[in-house]
Amino acid sequence: MDVKAEDFFFGGLKPGNTTNKLGSSVNLVNVDKIAGLNTLGISLARIDFAPFGLNPPHTHPRATEILTVIEGELYVGFVTSNLNGGGNKLFTKLLKKGDVFVFPQGLIHFQFNKGHTNAVAIAGLSSQNPGAITIANAVFGSKPPISDDVLAKAFQVDKKTVDWLQAQFWMDNNN
């Protein structure tokens, strides 16, 4: 009813703080930040990378992502679904400034800054609320932890290794 310009506005998709273990920072502008996105099926993100910063393997359960590099370079990739006898293919590309890459909905993907300078990317996502699942965090950092019987069998390591991994701090680079 009482709609106004501010309902379609978010002020300050600022450079993120990348002084962390991963050397990266994701700032997603979804329907929580712009109420006017409701039912409109889209959101936008800025991703900052320190030198050798990594946006680690993750998925968006409800969105495809299309990304362009606006500063620096990024080595990016995604892995396909299981397929009869030929799945889990890795597709990668080194993106220079102005290059564009697509990460299809729900597939595991990453972006890695192999260079000595900062890198910045802008991405569109095909959902008002795409979600983000950082694989390591969800698998080894869930609350409560997943049973180590399950993880030891799934990852072909002993339980001690699983327990050690679960004891680490799994930072979330999503702001």
Next chain:
Amino acid sequence: MDVKAEDFFFGGLKPGNTTNKLGSSVNLVNVDKIAGLNTLGISLARIDFAPFGLNPPHTHPRATEILTVIEGELYVGFVTSNLNGGGNKLFTKLLKKGDVFVFPQGLIHFQFNKGHTNAVAIAGLSSQNPGAITIANAVFGSKPPISDDVLAKAFQVDKKTVDWLQAQFWMDNNN
């Protein structure tokens, strides 16, 4: 079948040439440029503005647009639908670098660089093929022209004015 990384890649969302009447240039990366976008419901655009450049009133018939300014400043706005007794409201905002704005699906919107420096924006659009209808071009520059009986009545001007408008060159800033 024979999918490869290149099917998800577009190389070089370069700065557009803005030395034209409008002082702007749109470069849309849709499914025509990245075949892997098929069925994925998203695309991405870069929009360049010379000083006082304008991306004139237009609509995307099949997409909502979410835009962020990565260089300079932009004055942006959209107009709502007709509503019983209160439609055609104009919502505007002056966007600084890092600000984000949403243009809901199908609504008439524009972006204008009021400043003396260049401006650049990156936008996500919620369709693999959003389309773009530049209002002036579609109304006064269609091929063949719309009957001047129709346009004179619709725009409350005489036919001579319509004919003069239809004789102008209506440039398309979409590349």
Next chain:
Amino acid sequence: MDVKAEDFFFGGLKPGNTTNKLGSSVNLVNVDKIAGLNTLGISLARIDFAPFGLNPPHTHPRATEILTVIEGELYVGFVTSNLNGGGNKLFTKLLKKGDVFVFPQGLIHFQFNKGHTNAVAIAGLSSQNPGAITIANAVFGSKPPISDDVLAKAFQVDKKTVDWLQAQFWMDNNN
């Protein structure tokens, strides 16, 4: 819970009053008039035309329209999106009683009664709330007005002409 037949009923899609500048009147039966249409993705309209009446260039941001003439004749048309080197094509047809025409989602279209008798059309629209944007009203009659810098540049006219247009009364033929 307490659903009843009246929730799926609207009484009286009556002939509209066409004694106005445009000589036309649109009566749209959307979810505001029939609550039971919620989530069902459709609505219906009746459009009346006096002799030489015009339903001026407009779009429906969320719907395709399929129309049939039930009385008189109508000259109708729509303009396609911008396309690389060949867009803004005008498609027109003179519809006699019983003829059917489709206006694809979001495209600018019009209906014009070229004849000396009344004309009436019935249209289905593919949304419970299709919206309607009358181009002239949204561009020259928005509240507040769009900056005349923007409109003068977009429509290749001087600011005085824009100001004159913005001072006109832009009637809304949607009831």
Next chain:
Amino acid sequence: MDVKAEDFFFGGLKPGNTTNKLGSSVNLVNVDKIAGLNTLGISLARIDFAPFGLNPPHTHPRATEILTVIEGELYVGFVTSNLNGGGNKLFTKLLKKGDVFVFPQGLIHFQFNKGHTNAVAIAGLSSQNPGAITIANAVFGSKPPISDDVLAKAFQVDKKTVDWLQAQFWMDNNN
């Protein structure tokens, strides 16, 4: 590629021939008749009724229907889904000229001309290919016939009655 106005046009949604057992005739303009409807999610129908003509109980498996009476009067109704302890409710209404009624997707509905004059309705349907299942025809007139074991048990009649019903001619009033 080579799109033209005719791809969006169907000429002659004419009065149907109602001199048949049911006294009704349906003329549906779907994507088979207008190729340009592809992916656009809508179609249109004209339904003619002789005095006491019936469009018998049927469903549209892929569409909601919104109908208006343009001549005569129609007694219309639909039946809701099974619900715990309270389903199969019948909602009916006598529609006069200009009245509008909605038949939600997949529900069994009918239109009946109780009067001594012809009646005509125009309907919008929320699919490019809504389909139509005339209940009596599908149940008793399928090719090959449904096993009379199934139908006798389902309809609580003896097999002789089922066989008699299956031997009738089940006309299709869809043109």
Next chain:
Amino acid sequence: MDVKAEDFFFGGLKPGNTTNKLGSSVNLVNVDKIAGLNTLGISLARIDFAPFGLNPPHTHPRATEILTVIEGELYVGFVTSNLNGGGNKLFTKLLKKGDVFVFPQGLIHFQFNKGHTNAVAIAGLSSQNPGAITIANAVFGSKPPISDDVLAKAFQVDKKTVDWLQAQFWMDNNN
């Protein structure tokens, strides 16, 4: 907000009571039983059959069904839509344990246990709230009843037969 595991859980898709006229029982786990299904577009059902039990001709107005037999055997079928000159085709199959069959959205279908032992099926449905319309119940058991003028004409029987059918008890095998 306060989501918990129970929101995604339903305890006890138990064997249904098949000691009824139809010899069958349907237990549908939809969004009413698992709140977490909201917006997720799927539900699940268990269907039990006594010897010679029948899940009578019915439709799901908002879902396709995919079914597998986990005990016994089932004779299943569906009827296609009306088509110009060739509709109302019956497709049937005798399913053994482990066989899978699809009933497309909105089409009339049935499952019949021709054997002397019980049969059990599990089915997925493509909606959080698929609905179920048992044809005989909706046609002859609605509340209030459909006019016998309508039904006599539609089913080519006299009104006395319609009245007799409407006086029967139409049980609902959906739990």
Next chain:
Amino acid sequence: MDVKAEDFFFGGLKPGNTTNKLGSSVNLVNVDKIAGLNTLGISLARIDFAPFGLNPPHTHPRATEILTVIEGELYVGFVTSNLNGGGNKLFTKLLKKGDVFVFPQGLIHFQFNKGHTNAVAIAGLSSQNPGAITIANAVFGSKPPISDDVLAKAFQVDKKTVDWLQAQFWMDNNN
């Protein structure tokens, strides 16, 4: 055109071979196995578990899964998306025969047979082609391998450990 019952049928969702490292086997009936599922938005799977068998952490990029246990017991769980300050929550449940559980679209989930007897589940999935990404296989078993720089940083282990993991055989339990 030449549609037949076989287009909607798959014969033999048989018990899978679980004599493998994981002790589990998934048999998914998607559009590759039943052509008639095309555009219908659903598929069905049978999952077999040996004692202590595991269907390891995985996602379906394009589908929600609803599962019921038809033999034995299963310990199941899923992990939510990252959320500001409170994501990566693990939801688990021990399912007995007849219990039902939902795994929302794109979330990482697993099923584990903690018991000394076999277990069997049937699941519906909300896509004709849901896809399956086994996390360990996609991360450590992709072809070609993901750079060990990326994985060492993402999983907080040294490159030797990553290389050892990438040298393992990552079996696919999807048939």
